[in-house]
């Protein structure tokens with residue numbers, strides 16, 4: 001992509017960090033900032049174990065998630081998102097910037 005103007009319109013995080021012990025903070029390039037509660041983000045995991053790929057129905061049930069779940073590690077995935085390694089051992093979900101930004105607006 002050589003078109004610089006086009007790139008500017010793409011929403012990207014300037015910083016992905018922690019907020020407290022459990023939560024995740026993202027600072028976006030539109031100068032907004034979002035805080036994600038760890039357990040809520042774990043619930044939103046988009047992987048095939050948590051969401052039925054055909055129907056889009058959520059397989060993961062909220063009570064199944066540990067109350068104190070937190071990100072053990074946050075790993076960048078290409079330029080489009082992050083993979084969160086959760087303290088419950090789950091790490092197959094990729095959270096795209098688009099999804100994260102969408103969650104922040106709710």
Ligand SMILES: [Zn+2]
Nearest residue numbers: 045047050093
């Ligand atoms: Zn998952």
